[in-house]
Every structure is written in C-alpha cells, then in structure tokens.
Amino acid sequence: MKAPDKQALYELAEQLERLLRGDFSPIRLSVPPGPEVSRLAELIAKLTASLREAQDFITTLSKGGLDVAAPARNHLIASFKQLQANLRHLTWQTQQIAAGDLNQRVDFLGEFSVAFNAMTEALREKHEAEEKVRYLIHHDPLTDLYNRGYFEEEMARIERGRRFPVSIMMADLDDLKTINDTMGHAAGDRLIRAAAEVISKSVRAEDVVARIGGDEFAVILPLTGMSATAGVLARIREHEILFNRENDEYQVHLSVGFATVEEGGALVDAMRIADARMYQDKSARKECGAREAGMRTPG
Numbered sequence: 001m002k003a004p005d006k007q008a009l010y011e012l013a014e015q016l017e018r019l020l021r022g023d024f025s026p027i028r029l030s031v032p033p034g035p036e037v038s039r040l041a042e043l044i045a046k047l048t049a050s051l052r053e054a055q056d057f058i059t060t061l062s063k064g065g066l067d068v069a070a071p072a073r074n075h076l077i078a079s080f081k082q083l084q085a086n087l088r089h090l091t092w093q094t095q096q097i098a099a100g101d102l103n104q105r106v107d108f109l110g111e112f113s114v115a116f117n118a119m120t121e122a123l124r125e126k127h128e129a130e131e132k133v134r135y136l137i138h139h140d141p142l143t144d145l146y147n148r149g150y151f152e153e154e155m156a157r158i159e160r161g162r163r164f165p166v167s168i169m170m171a172d173l174d175d176l177k178t179i180n181d182t183m184g185h186a187a188g189d190r191l192i193r194a195a196a197e198v199i200s201k202s203v204r205a206e207d208v209v210a211r212i213g214g215d216e217f218a219v220i221l222p223l224t225g226m227s228a229t230a231g232v233l234a235r236i237r238e239h240e241i242l243f244n245r246e247n248d249e250y251q252v253h254l255s256v257g258f259a260t261v262e263e264g265g266a267l268v269d270a271m272r273i274a275d276a277r278m279y280q281d282k283s284a285r286k287e288c289g290a291r292e293a294g295m296r297t298p299g
Contacts, residue, residue: 002034004031004032004033004034005033005034005036005037007029007030007031007033008029008031008032008033008037008041009033009037009040011027011029011030012027012029012037012040012041012044015027015044015048016044019047019048019051022055024048024049024051024052024055025048026045026048026049027041027044027045027048029041050071050074050075050076051076053071053074053077054071054074054076054077054080057070057071057074057077057080058077058080061080061083061084061087066084066087066088066091068084070084086108086109090106090109090116093106097120097123102120102123102124102127103120103124104120105117105120137149137150138150140210140211142189142192142193142211143192143193143196143211144196145196145200145209145210145211145217146208146209146210146211147210147211147212148210148211148212148213150208150210151208151210151212151218151220154208154220155220155267155268155271158220158222158267159266159267161222162263163222163223164222164223164261164262164263164265165223165224165225165260165261165262165263166220166221166222166223166224166260166261166267166270167220167221167224167225167226167228167229167258167259167260167261167270168218168219168220168221168258168259168260168261168267168270168271168274169218169219169221169229169232169233169256169257169258169274170216170217170218170219170256170257170258170271170274170275170277170278171195171199171216171217171218171219171236171254171255171256171278172215172216172217172254172255172256172278172279172282173191173192173195173215173216173217173252173253173254174253174254174255174282174285175251175253176188176191176192176214176215179191179250183249183250187249187250190249190250191250191252192211192214192215194243194247194250194252195217195252195254196209196211196217197239197243198236198239198240198243198252198254199217199219199236199254201235201239202232202235202236202238202239203219203221203232203235204221206222207219207220207221207222207224208220217254218271219232220267224260225260226260229258229260230258232258233256233258236254236256240252240253240254253285255278255279255281255282255285256278256281257273257274257275257276257277257278257279257280257281258274258277259271259273259274259277
C-alpha cells in the first residue's frame with residue numbers, strides 16, 4: 001500500500017474515533033489518497049454529514065422544536081421523525097384537552113400512553129363531578145327545573161341587559177296539601193313533577209322556568225310582551241287539560257299570574273304584581289269551583 005493511502009487510512013480511522021465521541025467535524029485529509037481509499041473517504045464524509053444533520057435535528061427536537069424540518073433522505077433519523085410526528089399529534093391532543101375535550105387517548109407511546117390516559121380519565125371524572133355539583137347548585141332535584149337561587153341570579157342579569165320587554169309569570173300548584181294528606185308525599189311529588197312538565201312544555205327553551213318553593217313556580221320570559229305572555233298562559237291551560245284528561249290519579253291545576261316590564265323597569269316589581277295576580281286567579285278559581293259544587297248539590 002502506498003504511503004499516501006496509509007496516511008489517509010490513519011486519518012480516516014481518527015475521524016471515526018471523533019464520530020464516536022460526537023465530534024462531527026468535516027474530514028480534512030492531509031494527503032490525497034488513491035481511488036480505493038477515496039471511495040471510503042467519501043462514504044465517511046457522507047456519514048459525518050448525516051450524523052451532523054441528525055445531531056442538529058435531534059438537539060432541536062429535544063428542546064421542544066417540533067416544527068423543525070427533518071433533513072431529507074437521512075435514514076439515521078427515521079425513528080426521531082416518527083417521534084416528532086407523535087409529539088406533534090400529542091401537542092394537538094393536549095390543546096384539545098385544554099379546550100374541554102376530555103375524550104382524548106394516546107395509544108402510541110407505551111408507558112407514557114398509560115399515564116396520559118390515566119390523567120385524562122382523572123380529569124374527566126373531576127369535570128363530571130364538578131358539572132354534577134354545578135347542576136345541583138342551580139337546579140331543583142325533584143323537578144330538574146332551575147331553583148330559586150338561579151332564578152334570582154337570572155332576574156338580576158336580565159334586568160342589567162337589553163332583552164326587553166320581559167314578562168314574569170308566577171304559578172302556584174293547587175291542592176298539593178290535599179294530595180299529600182290523602183295520597184301521601186310520593187303522590188305529591190309526582191304531582192309537582194307533572195306541574196313542572198306542564199309549564200316547561202308551554203314555554204321556549206330560552207325562557208327560565210324555576211321551582212321557587214314547595215308548590216310555587218316562576219318563569220322569566222325575555223323579549224315577551226303582555227299578548228305573547230297571554231299566549232303562554234293559554235298553552236299552560238291546554239297542557240293542563242291534556243294531562244288531566246289522561247290521568248286518573250290526580251289533577252294538575254295551576255293558579256297563574258303574570259306582569260310585563262319595559263326597559264328601565266324593575267323585574268322585582270313585575271314579580272310582585274304577577275304574584276298578586278296569581279292569588280287573584282286562585283281566589284277566582286276557588287269561587288268558581290264552589291259555585292259549580294253548589295249547582296251540583298240537590299236543592
């Protein structure tokens with residue numbers, strides 16, 4: 001072997017040692033080698049360049065640079081390119097979780113997948129528990145209507161807004177005490193739920209229906225004037241008739257009053273007027289019932 005080739009081989013061996021130490025500096029041969037050694041030198045130079053590209057890519061990736069472009073036609077980083085794709089997808093999944101989607105799962109990162117999925121499951125359980133508590137805070141457990149606290153919050157919020165006119169409807173379930181005393185509280189609860197359904201079927205989805213007492217209900221009707229509210233009352237009476245026609249155990253009878261307030265008015269005043277009109281309706285219904293009973297009594 002010629003002396004230049006021996007020298008080149010020695011320097012190429014040193015280059016390989018530098019590669020093993022992580023030094024990817026370009027090859028600089030002190031003498032030009034022959035054709036056979038030149039081919040080896042070219043391959044080691046390509047290996048050095050590929051390792052340098054891989055090092056730059058992996059270093060950037062290790063620092064969180066997921067958008068770095070992977071070197072083209074570099075087979076040394078194939079696994080890291082897959083890792084980059086996985087981390088990009090994982091980043092997207094994390095963003096989805098932050099946006100409220102707690103159904104994300106990871107099935108491509110081994111033990112990390114197990115930990116990630118356990119985390120999302122814990123977050124989902126926590127979220128469901130919080131939602132249940134939030135629901136219970138705002139709803140009546142017997143009827144699933146809103147409760148008095150939420151109703152009062154909505155009264156204040158709507159009064160600060162611009163969705164006028166607003167109508168307030170007050171309703172009282174007649175004869176609940178009689179049902180409780182004669183048929184038991186379980187029957188009374190069924191009657192309350194039936195009354196809640198009658199009212200709910202008669203209003204829009206955006207209206208606020210609440211049970212504010214044992215036999216008392218209230219409705220907030222935004223952007224609803226007197227004539228439209230009278231239409232709501234008519235629908236309540238229609239649903240009363242339908243329910244009572246199909247039910248033999250007990251009857252739903254609601255005493256109802258309503259009032260409307262324009263912008264600048266106080267909803268609490270409308271509620272007070274609606275409540276007074278509800279008691280007027282209750283008295284009138286009692287008098288009518290008494291007259292009908294008297295007419296049926298033999299003289």
